[in-house]
Amino acid sequence: MRVQEDQQNALNKAIWVQRQALKLLPPPHPNRSASLNIIANMLWTRFQQEGQQSDLNEVILLHRQAFELQPPPYSDKSMSLNNLASALLIQFKKGDQQDNLDEIISLHRQALELRTPPHPNRFMSLNNLADALWTQFQQKDQQSDLNEAILLYRQALKLFPPTHPNKSIALDDLASALSIKFEQGGQQDNLDEAISLYRQVIEHQAPPHPNRSGSFNNLTSTLLTRFEQRSQQEDLDEAISLHRQALQLQALSHSSRSMDLDEAISLYRQAIEHQALFHSNRYNSLNNLASALWTQFKQENQQGDLNEAISLHRQVLSLLPPFHLLQPTSLNNLASMLLAQFKQRGQQGDLDEAISLHRQAIRLRAPPHPDRSTFLNNLGSVLLTQFQQKSQQSDLDEAILLNRQALEL
Numbered sequence: 090m091r092v093q094e095d096q097q098n099a100l101n102k103a104i105w106v107q108r109q110a111l112k113l114l115p116p117p118h119p120n121r122s123a124s125l126n127i128i129a130n131m132l133w134t135r136f137q138q139e140g141q142q143s144d145l146n147e148v149i150l151l152h153r154q155a156f157e158l159q160p161p162p163y164s165d166k167s168m169s170l171n172n173l174a175s176a177l178l179i180q181f182k183k184g185d186q187q188d189n190l191d192e193i194i195s196l197h198r199q200a201l202e203l204r205t206p207p208h209p210n211r212f213m214s215l216n217n218l219a220d221a222l223w224t225q226f227q228q229k230d231q232q233s234d235l236n237e238a239i240l241l242y243r244q245a246l247k248l249f250p251p252t253h254p255n256k257s258i259a260l261d262d263l264a265s266a267l268s269i270k271f272e273q274g275g276q277q278d279n280l281d282e283a284i285s286l287y288r289q290v291i292e293h294q295a296p297p298h299p300n301r302s303g304s305f306n307n308l309t310s311t312l313l314t315r316f317e318q319r320s321q322q323e324d325l326d327e328a329i330s331l332h333r334q335a336l337q338l339q340a341l342s343h344s345s346r347s348m349d350l351d352e353a354i355s356l357y358r359q360a361i362e363h364q365a366l367f368h369s370n371r372y373n374s375l376n377n378l379a380s381a382l383w384t385q386f387k388q389e390n391q392q393g394d395l396n397e398a399i400s401l402h403r404q405v406l407s408l409l410p411p412f413h414l415l416q417p418t419s420l421n422n423l424a425s426m427l428l429a430q431f432k433q434r435g436q437q438g439d440l441d442e443a444i445s446l447h448r449q450a451i452r453l454r455a456p457p458h459p460d461r462s463t464f465l466n467n468l469g470s471v472l473l474t475q476f477q478q479k480s481q482q483s484d485l486d487e488a489i490l491l492n493r494q495a496l497e498l
Protein backbone atom coordinates (compact mmCIF):
# COMPACT_ATOMS: atom_id res chain seq x y z
CA MET A 90 0.00 0.00 0.00
CA ARG A 91 2.87 2.35 0.88
CA VAL A 92 4.50 1.74 -2.50
CA GLN A 93 1.24 2.55 -4.26
CA GLU A 94 0.86 5.76 -2.29
CA ASP A 95 4.42 6.77 -3.13
CA GLN A 96 3.79 6.14 -6.83
CA GLN A 97 0.59 8.18 -6.69
CA ASN A 98 2.33 11.05 -4.96
CA ALA A 99 5.12 10.95 -7.56
CA LEU A 100 2.54 11.09 -10.37
CA ASN A 101 0.73 14.03 -8.77
CA LYS A 102 4.03 15.87 -8.34
CA ALA A 103 5.00 15.18 -11.96
CA ILE A 104 1.67 16.59 -13.14
CA TRP A 105 2.24 19.74 -11.04
CA VAL A 106 5.76 20.17 -12.46
CA GLN A 107 4.49 19.78 -16.04
CA ARG A 108 1.75 22.35 -15.41
CA GLN A 109 4.39 24.81 -14.26
CA ALA A 110 6.48 24.07 -17.34
CA LEU A 111 3.43 24.67 -19.57
CA LYS A 112 3.10 28.18 -18.16
CA LEU A 113 6.55 28.91 -19.61
CA LEU A 114 5.43 27.83 -23.09
CA PRO A 115 2.69 30.25 -24.17
CA PRO A 116 1.29 30.07 -27.70
CA PRO A 117 2.74 29.96 -30.29
CA HIS A 118 5.74 28.27 -28.65
CA PRO A 119 6.75 25.22 -30.78
CA ASN A 120 7.00 22.95 -27.72
CA ARG A 121 3.61 23.81 -26.22
CA SER A 122 1.83 21.01 -28.10
CA ALA A 123 4.28 18.39 -26.76
CA SER A 124 3.86 19.72 -23.22
CA LEU A 125 0.07 19.54 -23.49
CA ASN A 126 0.35 15.92 -24.64
CA ILE A 127 2.62 15.04 -21.73
CA ILE A 128 0.19 16.46 -19.17
CA ALA A 129 -2.76 14.76 -20.92
CA ASN A 130 -0.98 11.40 -20.84
CA MET A 131 -0.19 11.78 -17.13
CA LEU A 132 -3.80 12.70 -16.37
CA TRP A 133 -4.93 9.71 -18.43
CA THR A 134 -2.77 7.47 -16.24
CA ARG A 135 -4.28 9.01 -13.10
CA PHE A 136 -7.79 8.63 -14.51
CA GLN A 137 -7.18 4.92 -15.12
CA GLN A 138 -6.03 4.57 -11.51
CA GLU A 139 -8.60 6.73 -9.74
CA GLY A 140 -11.47 7.15 -12.22
CA GLN A 141 -11.93 10.87 -11.60
CA GLN A 142 -14.22 12.41 -14.21
CA SER A 143 -12.42 15.74 -13.94
CA ASP A 144 -9.19 14.09 -15.09
CA LEU A 145 -10.93 12.55 -18.11
CA ASN A 146 -12.51 15.87 -19.03
CA GLU A 147 -9.15 17.62 -18.86
CA VAL A 148 -7.48 14.88 -20.92
CA ILE A 149 -9.99 15.55 -23.70
CA LEU A 150 -9.52 19.33 -23.45
CA LEU A 151 -5.71 19.11 -23.53
CA HIS A 152 -5.62 16.72 -26.46
CA ARG A 153 -7.90 19.05 -28.43
CA GLN A 154 -5.57 21.94 -27.72
CA ALA A 155 -2.50 19.88 -28.58
CA PHE A 156 -3.50 18.73 -32.03
CA GLU A 157 -4.90 22.17 -32.94
CA LEU A 158 -1.42 23.58 -32.35
CA GLN A 159 0.38 21.05 -34.54
CA PRO A 160 1.29 22.55 -37.94
CA PRO A 161 2.01 20.59 -41.13
CA PRO A 162 3.62 18.09 -41.66
CA TYR A 163 1.75 16.83 -38.58
CA SER A 164 4.62 14.84 -37.15
CA ASP A 165 2.65 13.64 -34.08
CA LYS A 166 -0.87 14.66 -35.03
CA SER A 167 -2.05 11.11 -35.68
CA MET A 168 -1.13 10.19 -32.11
CA SER A 169 -3.00 13.22 -30.73
CA LEU A 170 -6.06 12.34 -32.81
CA ASN A 171 -5.90 8.75 -31.60
CA ASN A 172 -5.47 9.75 -27.95
CA LEU A 173 -8.38 12.19 -28.13
CA ALA A 174 -10.61 9.58 -29.74
CA SER A 175 -9.68 7.02 -27.07
CA ALA A 176 -10.58 9.43 -24.27
CA LEU A 177 -13.87 10.35 -25.98
CA LEU A 178 -14.71 6.65 -26.33
CA ILE A 179 -14.31 6.15 -22.58
CA GLN A 180 -16.58 9.13 -22.02
CA PHE A 181 -19.09 7.65 -24.48
CA LYS A 182 -19.08 4.24 -22.77
CA LYS A 183 -19.64 5.95 -19.42
CA GLY A 184 -22.83 7.37 -20.93
CA ASP A 185 -21.77 10.97 -20.47
CA GLN A 186 -21.69 12.10 -24.11
CA GLN A 187 -23.81 9.95 -26.42
CA ASP A 188 -23.11 12.25 -29.37
CA ASN A 189 -19.35 11.60 -29.15
CA LEU A 190 -19.43 8.54 -31.39
CA ASP A 191 -19.56 10.47 -34.67
CA GLU A 192 -16.58 12.56 -33.59
CA ILE A 193 -14.68 9.47 -32.46
CA ILE A 194 -15.14 7.86 -35.88
CA SER A 195 -14.12 11.09 -37.62
CA LEU A 196 -10.96 11.39 -35.51
CA HIS A 197 -9.94 7.80 -36.20
CA ARG A 198 -10.49 8.36 -39.93
CA GLN A 199 -8.23 11.41 -39.79
CA ALA A 200 -5.56 9.46 -37.91
CA LEU A 201 -5.73 6.64 -40.44
CA GLU A 202 -5.31 9.09 -43.34
CA LEU A 203 -2.10 10.33 -41.70
CA ARG A 204 -0.76 6.81 -41.24
CA THR A 205 -0.35 5.75 -44.85
CA PRO A 206 1.57 2.55 -45.65
CA PRO A 207 4.13 1.62 -44.45
CA HIS A 208 3.49 3.58 -41.23
CA PRO A 209 4.34 1.23 -38.32
CA ASN A 210 1.15 2.11 -36.42
CA ARG A 211 -1.28 1.86 -39.33
CA PHE A 212 -2.61 -1.43 -37.96
CA MET A 213 -3.60 0.36 -34.74
CA SER A 214 -5.56 3.05 -36.59
CA LEU A 215 -7.32 0.44 -38.73
CA ASN A 216 -8.25 -1.51 -35.61
CA ASN A 217 -9.36 1.59 -33.68
CA LEU A 218 -11.62 2.75 -36.50
CA ALA A 219 -13.06 -0.76 -36.78
CA ASP A 220 -13.78 -0.76 -33.02
CA ALA A 221 -15.58 2.58 -33.27
CA LEU A 222 -17.71 1.41 -36.20
CA TRP A 223 -18.46 -1.87 -34.41
CA THR A 224 -19.65 0.16 -31.40
CA GLN A 225 -21.83 2.32 -33.67
CA PHE A 226 -23.32 -0.79 -35.29
CA GLN A 227 -24.28 -2.10 -31.86
CA GLN A 228 -25.98 1.23 -31.17
CA LYS A 229 -27.72 1.86 -34.51
CA ASP A 230 -27.78 -1.54 -36.28
CA GLN A 231 -26.60 -0.07 -39.60
CA GLN A 232 -25.36 -2.81 -41.93
CA SER A 233 -22.82 -0.47 -43.54
CA ASP A 234 -21.08 -0.01 -40.17
CA LEU A 235 -20.83 -3.77 -39.68
CA ASN A 236 -19.49 -4.34 -43.20
CA GLU A 237 -16.85 -1.61 -42.88
CA ALA A 238 -15.80 -2.80 -39.44
CA ILE A 239 -15.24 -6.32 -40.79
CA LEU A 240 -13.22 -4.96 -43.72
CA LEU A 241 -11.05 -2.84 -41.41
CA TYR A 242 -10.49 -5.66 -38.93
CA ARG A 243 -9.25 -7.85 -41.79
CA GLN A 244 -6.86 -5.15 -42.98
CA ALA A 245 -5.60 -4.54 -39.44
CA LEU A 246 -4.95 -8.23 -38.78
CA LYS A 247 -2.80 -8.48 -41.90
CA LEU A 248 -0.53 -5.78 -40.43
CA PHE A 249 -0.55 -6.85 -36.78
CA PRO A 250 2.86 -8.04 -35.53
CA PRO A 251 2.53 -11.82 -34.91
CA THR A 252 3.19 -11.57 -31.17
CA HIS A 253 1.43 -8.28 -30.48
CA PRO A 254 -0.45 -8.55 -27.13
CA ASN A 255 -3.64 -7.08 -28.60
CA LYS A 256 -3.84 -9.39 -31.61
CA SER A 257 -6.12 -11.81 -29.79
CA ILE A 258 -8.53 -8.93 -29.09
CA ALA A 259 -8.65 -7.99 -32.78
CA LEU A 260 -9.23 -11.64 -33.74
CA ASP A 261 -12.04 -11.86 -31.18
CA ASP A 262 -13.66 -8.65 -32.43
CA LEU A 263 -13.64 -9.86 -36.04
CA ALA A 264 -15.06 -13.22 -34.97
CA SER A 265 -17.87 -11.47 -33.07
CA ALA A 266 -18.69 -9.26 -36.05
CA LEU A 267 -18.80 -12.26 -38.40
CA SER A 268 -21.03 -14.15 -35.97
CA ILE A 269 -23.50 -11.27 -36.03
CA LYS A 270 -23.33 -11.14 -39.81
CA PHE A 271 -24.16 -14.85 -39.94
CA GLU A 272 -27.14 -14.29 -37.65
CA GLN A 273 -28.35 -11.57 -40.02
CA GLY A 274 -27.85 -13.31 -43.34
CA GLY A 275 -27.30 -16.98 -42.58
CA GLN A 276 -24.17 -17.34 -44.74
CA GLN A 277 -22.32 -20.42 -43.53
CA ASP A 278 -18.88 -19.15 -44.51
CA ASN A 279 -19.24 -16.31 -41.98
CA LEU A 280 -19.96 -18.83 -39.22
CA ASP A 281 -17.09 -21.09 -40.30
CA GLU A 282 -14.67 -18.17 -40.32
CA ALA A 283 -15.85 -17.01 -36.89
CA ILE A 284 -15.12 -20.48 -35.51
CA SER A 285 -11.67 -20.45 -37.10
CA LEU A 286 -10.93 -17.03 -35.63
CA TYR A 287 -12.07 -18.03 -32.14
CA ARG A 288 -9.66 -20.96 -32.35
CA GLN A 289 -6.86 -18.52 -33.18
CA VAL A 290 -7.87 -16.35 -30.23
CA ILE A 291 -7.41 -19.30 -27.90
CA GLU A 292 -4.02 -20.08 -29.45
CA HIS A 293 -2.91 -16.52 -28.61
CA GLN A 294 -4.20 -16.79 -25.03
CA ALA A 295 -1.89 -19.31 -23.43
CA PRO A 296 -2.64 -20.17 -19.78
CA PRO A 297 -3.04 -18.37 -17.45
CA HIS A 298 -4.45 -15.66 -19.72
CA PRO A 299 -7.43 -14.04 -17.91
CA ASN A 300 -9.67 -14.07 -21.01
CA ARG A 301 -9.08 -17.71 -21.95
CA SER A 302 -12.25 -18.94 -20.23
CA GLY A 303 -14.38 -16.36 -22.06
CA SER A 304 -12.81 -17.36 -25.37
CA PHE A 305 -13.69 -21.00 -24.73
CA ASN A 306 -17.28 -19.90 -24.16
CA ASN A 307 -17.32 -17.87 -27.40
CA LEU A 308 -16.08 -20.83 -29.42
CA THR A 309 -18.58 -23.08 -27.64
CA SER A 310 -21.45 -20.79 -28.60
CA THR A 311 -20.52 -20.67 -32.29
CA LEU A 312 -20.02 -24.45 -32.42
CA LEU A 313 -23.47 -24.95 -30.91
CA THR A 314 -24.90 -22.61 -33.53
CA ARG A 315 -23.25 -24.64 -36.29
CA PHE A 316 -24.53 -27.85 -34.71
CA GLU A 317 -28.07 -26.43 -34.85
CA GLN A 318 -27.51 -25.69 -38.54
CA ARG A 319 -25.79 -28.90 -39.68
CA SER A 320 -26.38 -31.47 -36.90
CA GLN A 321 -22.75 -32.60 -36.97
CA GLN A 322 -22.09 -34.55 -33.78
CA GLU A 323 -18.43 -33.49 -33.60
CA ASP A 324 -19.48 -29.84 -33.20
CA LEU A 325 -21.69 -30.72 -30.23
CA ASP A 326 -19.01 -32.93 -28.69
CA GLU A 327 -16.40 -30.21 -28.99
CA ALA A 328 -18.75 -27.57 -27.65
CA ILE A 329 -19.44 -29.63 -24.54
CA SER A 330 -15.73 -30.30 -24.05
CA LEU A 331 -14.87 -26.62 -24.41
CA HIS A 332 -17.60 -25.62 -21.99
CA ARG A 333 -16.17 -27.97 -19.39
CA GLN A 334 -12.68 -26.53 -19.95
CA ALA A 335 -14.07 -23.03 -19.47
CA LEU A 336 -15.61 -24.01 -16.17
CA GLN A 337 -12.41 -25.72 -15.06
CA LEU A 338 -10.57 -22.47 -15.75
CA GLN A 339 -13.00 -20.79 -13.37
CA ALA A 340 -11.67 -23.08 -10.64
CA LEU A 341 -14.73 -25.35 -10.63
CA SER A 342 -14.19 -29.04 -9.94
CA HIS A 343 -15.80 -31.71 -12.10
CA SER A 344 -15.57 -35.46 -12.31
CA SER A 345 -13.44 -37.02 -15.03
CA ARG A 346 -16.21 -39.25 -16.34
CA SER A 347 -17.34 -38.78 -19.92
CA MET A 348 -19.62 -35.85 -20.61
CA ASP A 349 -23.28 -36.76 -21.12
CA LEU A 350 -26.48 -34.73 -21.20
CA ASP A 351 -26.94 -34.82 -17.42
CA GLU A 352 -23.44 -33.46 -16.88
CA ALA A 353 -23.92 -30.82 -19.56
CA ILE A 354 -27.07 -29.63 -17.76
CA SER A 355 -25.18 -29.61 -14.46
CA LEU A 356 -22.35 -27.55 -15.94
CA TYR A 357 -24.74 -25.08 -17.55
CA ARG A 358 -26.41 -24.59 -14.16
CA GLN A 359 -23.05 -23.92 -12.52
CA ALA A 360 -22.16 -21.43 -15.25
CA ILE A 361 -25.37 -19.50 -14.52
CA GLU A 362 -24.77 -19.62 -10.77
CA HIS A 363 -21.35 -18.05 -11.26
CA GLN A 364 -22.65 -15.21 -13.42
CA ALA A 365 -24.01 -11.97 -12.06
CA LEU A 366 -27.70 -11.33 -12.68
CA PHE A 367 -26.94 -8.80 -15.44
CA HIS A 368 -23.82 -10.50 -16.85
CA SER A 369 -23.43 -9.66 -20.55
CA ASN A 370 -23.44 -13.37 -21.54
CA ARG A 371 -26.13 -14.51 -19.13
CA TYR A 372 -28.77 -14.89 -21.82
CA ASN A 373 -26.43 -17.24 -23.72
CA SER A 374 -25.96 -19.44 -20.65
CA LEU A 375 -29.71 -19.49 -19.99
CA ASN A 376 -30.32 -20.39 -23.64
CA ASN A 377 -27.76 -23.23 -23.48
CA LEU A 378 -29.40 -24.71 -20.39
CA ALA A 379 -32.87 -24.37 -21.93
CA SER A 380 -31.70 -26.14 -25.09
CA ALA A 381 -30.17 -28.99 -23.09
CA LEU A 382 -33.36 -29.42 -21.02
CA TRP A 383 -35.46 -29.34 -24.21
CA THR A 384 -33.30 -32.14 -25.64
CA GLN A 385 -33.69 -34.13 -22.42
CA PHE A 386 -37.46 -33.59 -22.45
CA LYS A 387 -37.69 -34.96 -25.99
CA GLN A 388 -35.74 -38.02 -24.87
CA GLU A 389 -37.38 -38.70 -21.49
CA ASN A 390 -40.70 -36.80 -21.67
CA GLN A 391 -40.33 -35.36 -18.16
CA GLN A 392 -42.72 -32.46 -17.62
CA GLY A 393 -40.31 -30.78 -15.20
CA ASP A 394 -37.68 -30.43 -17.94
CA LEU A 395 -40.21 -28.79 -20.26
CA ASN A 396 -41.48 -26.42 -17.57
CA GLU A 397 -37.97 -25.28 -16.73
CA ALA A 398 -36.98 -24.88 -20.38
CA ILE A 399 -40.02 -22.64 -20.95
CA SER A 400 -39.18 -20.57 -17.88
CA LEU A 401 -35.57 -20.17 -19.02
CA HIS A 402 -36.57 -19.02 -22.51
CA ARG A 403 -38.85 -16.42 -20.99
CA GLN A 404 -35.86 -15.15 -19.01
CA VAL A 405 -33.75 -15.08 -22.20
CA LEU A 406 -36.35 -12.93 -23.96
CA SER A 407 -36.61 -10.61 -20.97
CA LEU A 408 -32.83 -10.02 -21.09
CA LEU A 409 -32.62 -9.36 -24.82
CA PRO A 410 -33.08 -5.70 -25.79
CA PRO A 411 -35.80 -4.90 -28.36
CA PHE A 412 -34.96 -6.04 -31.88
CA HIS A 413 -31.86 -7.95 -30.70
CA LEU A 414 -30.51 -10.14 -33.47
CA LEU A 415 -31.11 -13.31 -31.41
CA GLN A 416 -34.71 -12.46 -30.55
CA PRO A 417 -36.38 -14.29 -33.51
CA THR A 418 -34.72 -17.60 -32.63
CA SER A 419 -35.64 -17.24 -28.96
CA LEU A 420 -39.27 -16.50 -29.88
CA ASN A 421 -39.36 -19.55 -32.16
CA ASN A 422 -37.84 -21.82 -29.49
CA LEU A 423 -40.29 -20.73 -26.81
CA ALA A 424 -43.20 -21.18 -29.23
CA SER A 425 -42.10 -24.76 -30.01
CA MET A 426 -41.96 -25.58 -26.29
CA LEU A 427 -45.38 -24.08 -25.63
CA LEU A 428 -46.80 -26.23 -28.44
CA ALA A 429 -45.30 -29.28 -26.73
CA GLN A 430 -46.86 -28.17 -23.44
CA PHE A 431 -50.24 -27.73 -25.13
CA LYS A 432 -50.01 -31.30 -26.39
CA GLN A 433 -49.26 -32.40 -22.82
CA ARG A 434 -51.95 -30.41 -21.02
CA GLY A 435 -54.41 -29.22 -23.64
CA GLN A 436 -54.53 -25.64 -22.32
CA GLN A 437 -55.65 -23.26 -25.08
CA GLY A 438 -53.56 -20.42 -23.64
CA ASP A 439 -50.36 -22.30 -24.52
CA LEU A 440 -51.48 -22.76 -28.11
CA ASP A 441 -52.56 -19.12 -28.44
CA GLU A 442 -49.22 -17.89 -27.11
CA ALA A 443 -47.30 -20.23 -29.41
CA ILE A 444 -49.13 -18.80 -32.43
CA SER A 445 -48.46 -15.23 -31.26
CA LEU A 446 -44.76 -15.93 -30.71
CA HIS A 447 -44.36 -17.56 -34.13
CA ARG A 448 -45.97 -14.51 -35.74
CA GLN A 449 -43.52 -12.23 -33.94
CA ALA A 450 -40.58 -14.37 -35.04
CA ILE A 451 -41.68 -14.25 -38.68
CA ARG A 452 -41.98 -10.46 -38.60
CA LEU A 453 -38.34 -10.32 -37.49
CA ARG A 454 -37.16 -12.71 -40.21
CA ALA A 455 -37.85 -10.76 -43.38
CA PRO A 456 -36.95 -12.23 -46.81
CA PRO A 457 -34.44 -13.42 -47.87
CA HIS A 458 -33.38 -14.68 -44.43
CA PRO A 459 -32.74 -18.46 -44.60
CA ASP A 460 -34.75 -19.12 -41.39
CA ARG A 461 -37.94 -17.55 -42.76
CA SER A 462 -39.03 -20.74 -44.53
CA THR A 463 -38.68 -22.78 -41.32
CA PHE A 464 -40.53 -20.16 -39.29
CA LEU A 465 -43.39 -20.09 -41.81
CA ASN A 466 -43.68 -23.88 -41.64
CA ASN A 467 -43.64 -23.78 -37.84
CA LEU A 468 -46.54 -21.33 -37.70
CA GLY A 469 -48.38 -23.39 -40.29
CA SER A 470 -48.01 -26.51 -38.13
CA VAL A 471 -49.35 -24.75 -35.04
CA LEU A 472 -52.32 -23.40 -36.99
CA LEU A 473 -53.09 -26.91 -38.23
CA THR A 474 -53.07 -28.07 -34.62
CA GLN A 475 -55.55 -25.29 -33.78
CA PHE A 476 -57.71 -26.25 -36.77
CA GLN A 477 -57.87 -29.79 -35.43
CA GLN A 478 -59.09 -28.37 -32.11
CA LYS A 479 -61.60 -25.75 -33.30
CA SER A 480 -62.32 -26.65 -36.94
CA GLN A 481 -62.05 -22.99 -37.99
CA GLN A 482 -61.58 -22.80 -41.76
CA SER A 483 -59.46 -19.64 -41.44
CA ASP A 484 -56.79 -21.57 -39.54
CA LEU A 485 -56.60 -24.22 -42.25
CA ASP A 486 -56.54 -21.65 -45.04
CA GLU A 487 -53.70 -19.71 -43.40
CA ALA A 488 -51.72 -22.88 -42.71
CA ILE A 489 -51.93 -23.85 -46.39
CA LEU A 490 -50.91 -20.34 -47.46
CA LEU A 491 -47.94 -20.34 -45.09
CA ASN A 492 -46.72 -23.70 -46.35
CA ARG A 493 -46.93 -22.46 -49.93
CA GLN A 494 -44.95 -19.34 -49.04
CA ALA A 495 -42.32 -21.50 -47.36
CA LEU A 496 -42.00 -23.67 -50.48
CA GLU A 497 -41.57 -20.59 -52.66
CA LEU A 498 -38.55 -19.57 -50.58
